[in-house]
Amino acid sequence: MMAADQTVDGVPPSLSAKVVGSFAYLTIRDRLPTILTKVIDTIHRNKNKFFEEYGKEGIEAEKQTIALLSKLRNELQTDKPVLELTDGLQDREPWNQYLQRHQRPQGDQESVSWFKSPWLYVECYMYRRIQEALWLNPPMSDFDVFNEGKTQSFFESQQAVMALCTYLEGVNKNMEELSKNQLLEHFNKLLKVSLWGNKCDLSISAGQDNSQKNSPIESLTSLQPFILVDDSNMVWSTLISAQRQGQSAKATAGRVDIVLDNAGFELVTDLVFAEFLVNSGLAREVHFHGKSFPWFVSDVTANDFQWTIRQTMAANHKWMSKSGYQWQSYVKEGVWAYHDHPFWTQPHEFCDMAADAPDLYATLQGADLVLFKGDLNYRKLTGDREWDHTVGFDTALQGFGPAPLCSLRTLKANVQFELG
Numbered sequence: 001m002m003a004a005d006q007t008v009d010g011v012p013p014s015l016s017a018k019v020v021g022s023f024a025y026l027t028i029r030d031r032l033p034t035i036l037t038k039v040i041d042t043i044h045r046n047k048n049k050f051f052e053e054y055g056k057e058g059i060e061a062e063k064q065t066i067a068l069l070s071k072l073r074n075e076l077q078t079d080k081p082v083l084e085l086t087d088g089l090q091d092r093e094p095w096n097q098y099l100q101r102h103q104r105p106q107g108d109q110e111s112v113s114w115f116k117s118p119w120l121y122v123e124c125y126m127y128r129r130i131q132e133a134l135w136l137n138p139p140m141s142d143f144d145v146f147n148e149g150k151t152q153s154f155f156e157s158q159q160a161v162m163a164l165c166t167y168l169e170g171v172n173k174n175m176e177e178l179s180k181n182q183l184l185e186h187f188n189k190l191l192k193v194s195l196w197g198n199k200c201d202l203s204i205s206a207g208q209d210n211s212q213k214n215s216p217i218e219s220l221t222s223l224q225p226f227i228l229v230d231d232s233n234m235v236w237s238t239l240i241s242a243q244r245q246g247q248s249a250k251a252t253a254g255r256v257d258i259v260l261d262n263a264g265f266e267l268v269t270d271l272v273f274a275e276f277l278v279n280s281g282l283a284r285e286v287h288f289h290g291k292s293f294p295w296f297v298s299d300v301t302a303n304d305f306q307w308t309i310r311q312t313m314a315a316n317h318k319w320m321s322k323s324g325y326q327w328q329s330y331v332k333e334g335v336w337a338y339h340d341h342p343f344w345t346q347p348h349e350f351c352d353m354a355a356d357a358p359d360l361y362a363t364l365q366g367a368d369l370v371l372f373k374g375d376l377n378y379r380k381l382t383g384d385r386e387w388d389h390t391v392g393f394d395t396a397l398q399g400f401g402p403a404p405l406c407s408l409r410t411l412k413a414n415v416q417f418e419l420g
């Protein structure tokens with residue numbers, strides 16, 4: 001962890017809320033308290049559910065959790081020092097050690113506070129403190145405070161999901177007859193549908209509905225001018241070069257890892273893209289990486305991943321249902337795998353992964369291509385620092401590179417590269 005205030009060896013300071021009026025400042029001053037208030041409202045609205053399931057113990061747990069979250073919101077809004085975690089979750093020590101590393105350079109406990117510390121750190125810390133509040137009140141421990149928003153995003157996007165699964169069926173039906181150029185055309189379309197699926201995130205909207213209303217395929221032409229950096233040709237050639245000569249394409253293609261972002265419509269775009277990669281022989285396996293607890297409002301957890309497949313299977317739409325059953329088969333056959341390493345819900349920049357999560361780094365080294373979805377992953381890939389926008393992506397990665405990688409991200413924060 002570097003000192004947050006200075007450029008060292010060409011690596012600029014971390015973005016923080018010190019700069020009044022900056023996006024980080026407005027996020028911490030306005031958006032994070034709004035998200036916390038919605039979490040408190042959600043818990044309050046489910047009061048009867050807790051009473052029905054757990055009786056008076058449930059009501060007491062609901063009350064105590066709200067008290068802890070209200071205290072957290074006050075600490076945030078009055079720029080109090082960041083506190084050590086006190087729960088019994090497995091990642092408590094890495095979080096507290098990270099805090100102590102932050103405090104050491106400044107030498108005092110007061111220095112690490114919400115508006116003075118790196119934006120990336122305090123924003124991740126808020127979501128981990130929500131988890132602490134739930135863990136400390138057992139009947140609440142497994143309650144997903146963001147579940148309503150995530151499931152609503154799926155249901156509000158049904159027309160778009162139907163259109164996408166219908167498109168995929170058309171590709172699947174003709175897969176054997178497609179020329180390489182036709183395959184490339186479908187690849188580019190579904191890669192960009194996955195990119196734009198990232199518009200549907202509930203953190204940037206502070207929980208407001210942000211679902212996909214129109215056909216994601218038909219939107220591609222109008223969205224094309226908004227792509228700032230397009231390395232899709234390099235993604236294609238990485239997949240093609242990973243195909244080893246052998247009897248059947250499927251058996252000898254490469255492994256693609258997708259570091260997921262948001263549940264709801266974005267997850268469907270990722271599952272559709274993953275199905276296409278396997279059906280076309282561009283990938284023999286796809287490994288998905290999600291979050292081990294509810295994170296940044298709409299990020300995917302194991303429950304969201306399984307729920308989305310089940311919901312798609314149960315859809316009253318032929319091609320949605322067909323895709324859902326295909327996804328379930330891929331999971332059962334081991335063609336698809338789901339992981340949720342604790343590192344993804346810690347505050348680290350990804351250049352720290354080899355040191356702080358060597359097991360995860362080794363897992364990613366087994367991939368032929370790693371796709372990182374979304375803005376938070378982009379910020380962590382590049383350290384969420386005051387980089388100049390003309391700096392190269394490779395420079396910003398600061399040596400992080402377990403495998404060929406690509407970020408599929410809609411711009412929602414300051415960091416941006418390659419605009420030279």
Ligand SMILES: O=P(O)(O)OC[C@@]1(O)O[C@H](CO)[C@@H](O)[C@@H]1O
Pocket residue numbers: 027031123198201202203204205261262296373374375376377379410412413
């Ligand atoms: O990672 P995602 O879902 O694309 O976006 C995460 C996000 O909503 O949270 C942060 C601001 O609160 C920004 O990184 C971005 O706006």
Ligand SMILES: [Mn+2]
Pocket residue numbers: 201203261262296298299374376
């Ligand atoms: Mn997200």
